[in-house]
Amino acid sequence: MNMNNQVKFNADTCIGCKLCYKSCFIDVIRWNENEKKPEFKYLEDCVHCNYCEIVCPKHCIEIIPDFKGELFHQSFEQYK
Amino acid sequence: MSNNINLKTDILIAGGGIAGLTAAVIAKEKNPECEVLIIEKQTCGYSGKANRGGGVLQYFDLNRIKPIEFVAYHANSVGCFLGDQEQMLKYVSLNNTMIHKLEEWGVKIPRNEEGSLKIVPTGPMTGMVGVDLDITIQVRRTAEKKGVKIIDKVTLSDLLVKNNQAIGATAYSILEGTFYTIQAKSVILATGSQNYRIVNMWANGRGDGIAAAYRAGVEMRNAEFGNFAQLFKVASHHELVFNENCLYNVQDENITKNFRLFPEADINSDALAEWYNQMSAGKGPISMKPETCPMTKDDEVLFTTSNIWERPYGLKFWQTIYRKCHEVDVNNEVAPGFLGEQSPVKVGRNMETTVNHLYAIGDMSYAGSCIAGAVPAPPGRNRGSGILNAVFAGIVAAEKTVEALPTCVYQELDENQVKAQRERTFAPLERSSGITAKELIQEVQRIIAPVENSIYMTDQRLGICLRKIEAIKAKVDQLKADDYHALLSCHEAEAMVLSAEMFFKAALMRKETRGWFRREDYPGRDHKNGLKWITIKNQMGEMVMGTEAVPVEKYPIKPYC
Numbered sequence: 001m002n003m004n005n006q007v008k009f010n011a012d013t014c015i016g017c018k019l020c021y022k023s024c025f026i027d028v029i030r031w032n033e034n035e036k037k038p039e040f041k042y043l044e045d046c047v048h049c050n051y052c053e054i055v056c057p058k059h060c061i062e063i064i065p066d067f068k069g070e071l072f073h074q075s076f077e078q079y080k
Numbered sequence: 081m082s083n084n085i086n087l088k089t090d091i092l093i094a095g096g097g098i099a100g101l102t103a104a105v106i107a108k109e110k111n112p113e114c115e116v117l118i119i120e121k122q123t124c125g126y127s128g129k130a131n132r133g134g135g136v137l138q139y140f141d142l143n144r145i146k147p148i149e150f151v152a153y154h155a156n157s158v159g160c161f162l163g164d165q166e167q168m169l170k171y172v173s174l175n176n177t178m179i180h181k182l183e184e185w186g187v188k189i190p191r192n193e194e195g196s197l198k199i200v201p202t203g204p205m206t207g208m209v210g211v212d213l214d215i216t217i218q219v220r221r222t223a224e225k226k227g228v229k230i231i232d233k234v235t236l237s238d239l240l241v242k243n244n245q246a247i248g249a250t251a252y253s254i255l256e257g258t259f260y261t262i263q264a265k266s267v268i269l270a271t272g273s274q275n276y277r278i279v280n281m282w283a284n285g286r287g288d289g290i291a292a293a294y295r296a297g298v299e300m301r302n303a304e305f306g307n308f309a310q311l312f313k314v315a316s317h318h319e320l321v322f323n324e325n326c327l328y329n330v331q332d333e334n335i336t337k338n339f340r341l342f343p344e345a346d347i348n349s350d351a352l353a354e355w356y357n358q359m360s361a362g363k364g365p366i367s368m369k370p371e372t373c374p375m376t377k378d379d380e381v382l383f384t385t386s387n388i389w390e391r392p393y394g395l396k397f398w399q400t401i402y403r404k405c406h407e408v409d410v411n412n413e414v415a416p417g418f419l420g421e422q423s424p425v426k427v428g429r430n431m432e433t434t435v436n437h438l439y440a441i442g443d444m445s446y447a448g449s450c451i452a453g454a455v456p457a458p459p460g461r462n463r464g465s466g467i468l469n470a471v472f473a474g475i476v477a478a479e480k481t482v483e484a485l486p487t488c489v490y491q492e493l494d495e496n497q498v499k500a501q502r503e504r505t506f507a508p509l510e511r512s513s514g515i516t517a518k519e520l521i522q523e524v525q526r527i528i529a530p531v532e533n534s535i536y537m538t539d540q541r542l543g544i545c546l547r548k549i550e551a552i553k554a555k556v557d558q559l560k561a562d563d564y565h566a567l568l569s570c571h572e573a574e575a576m577v578l579s580a581e582m583f584f585k586a587a588l589m590r591k592e593t594r595g596w597f598r599r600e601d602y603p604g605r606d607h608k609n610g611l612k613w614i615t616i617k618n619q620m621g622e623m624v625m626g627t628e629a630v631p632v633e634k635y636p637i638k639p640y641c
Binding site: 022023024067075079 | 122123125126127128132232234254255278281283284312314316317359360362364365366396397400401404408413415416417418460482522525526529530531565568
């Protein structure tokens with residue numbers, strides 16, 4: 001949470017198939033019915049499962065995870 | 081004010097993962113005329129957990145072993161005599177049938193050229209077979225072909241209960257807040273376990289269905305076995321598989337040598353406790369050296385190649401994940417990641433809860449069903465058992481539900497109950513100030529995630545954690561949301577507080593080490609007092625703890641002492 005995940009999305013090649021929206025299992029992606037394109041509305045909640053990127057038939061999406069921002073609440077630092 | 085929609089269905093299923101889908105398909109196969117409606121918080125086919133794990137199914141060669149032999153092994157080595165052995169026997173006996181059933185529903189399970197299953201051994205009498213990750217997509221298609229209705233992006237809000245009988249549920253759209261009132265003759269809950277949103281791939285188990293059941297008066301059981309964890313790489317938070325034996329401290333000592341003596345169930349809370357011991361002794365960080373162990377040095381090929389199993393859909397998924405993780409994993413340092421997997425909804429052998437006509441299946445009732453005993457929800461310590469336990473529970477619940485349908489009628493709804501649930505649901509949207517769900521969730525995570533608080537426990541630390549959770553609980557009424565996405569998070573946050581409270585209270589009562597459950601202050605098994613199931617009841621809003629004796633004298637396998 002509170003992560004700075006990023007997405008590279010190529011709207012020009014997107015065919016509006018909605019698979020990225022459907023595959024998002026935690027409501028990060030919403031669907032814009034007017035534009036027929038995805039909206040990456042809650043990227044701070046993205047857990048980089050990468051499903052949206054993988055299912056896209058036109059390879060329009062690249063998720064760039066913020067690994068450092070992901071809180072695990074468990075690390076070597078706690079015991080130093 | 082959002083719109084209202086009223087619906088009626090014979091069977092309402094909340095949750096469209098593999099458990100809910102199985103129940104839906106079986107109900108239609110048993111009675112094609114019955115109306116089955118699934119409401120799914122996200123998109124059925126892509127939601128749940130079956131499609132984002134290792135893509136494996138537990139396998140028993142029933143020509144080689146008898147189900148009772150596995151039950152005996154499990155009772156001794158994994159469940160530690162807290163398991164319902166009769167139910168486990170039934171699960172094992174159905175194993176091959178369930179695998180064939182999934183194939184019948186379009187699920188792709190790799191086979192050898194001559195038609196036999198491609199089996200990888202995982203334990204003394206278990207193996208696993210691969211399954212492609214489009215498993216839930218395939219079963220959704222089958223369900224729809226059989227006439228199951230599915231509404232996506234609608235989440236369960238509360239259960240409608242009258243005279244201790246489920247008569248429907250309320251729900252809302254997470255997109256635009258439409259409020260659903262659904263009358264049903266039977267309700268099947270399949271909304272997953274509590275994972276506290278810590279570990280990324282399991283971030284969708286948020287316990288909101290468990291909380292709805294608790295609010296409705298459903299009893300809980302075995303909540304202390306809600307503390308699953310695994311080792312993860314610290315940079316990528318990528319989950320490790322089969323690496324318990326090859327952990328090394330900063331002095332290059334192999335600290336977990338022979339922790340897992342193959343063949344033995346994998347994933348061991350001993351390794352997690354040892355991580356903490358080494359850290360406490362100043363011997364961290366801990367790193368893994370998979371190349372030193374023949375069992376683990378090639379484990380990646382299972383996922384990133386088709387050398388063992390042909391799983392084209394999953395292959396793209398695993399290759400992408402591994403590639404991105406390798407880009408940031410500069411070393412092999414590991415740390416425990418807390419998954420929780422709390423699954424405490426108490427059910428009987430037919431998966432019915434303590435509220436009539438209300439069933440709970442899959443990851444939400446695994447511990448509550450007592451099927452496996454002293455181990456958290458699947459995989460627990462048996463790879464591939466997650467999907468098949470969900471399928472098993474779905475079959476059992478659907479058969480019982482369909483059988484009972486002729487005697488069920490729609491009950492009149494109590495408008496005041498519906499109104500109260502609607503107000504409770506949308507209350508966070510009405511608050512102009514307060515605490516956000518994210519703030520509250522992080523407070524819970526900070527308490528429950530550390531190994532010493534939830535895996536390797538003491539009375540003192542559990543007591544402190546419980547007091548902290550109780551302080552957080554006082555803030556639940558201040559949760560605020562500014563849209564429906566945040567509203568859902570508020571309900572999930574409230575569920576996480578409830579799950580944590582149940583966990584710490586139950587863990588304080590189990591003063592022993594048994595199976596997965598590990599106490600630093602009680603390192604041995606309490607043969608006299610430990611054979612009990614800890615129960616939780618919601619009595620007028622008060623959490624009342626209790627115990628039930630495990631009827632071990634009725635089971636085929638007895639404790640040796």
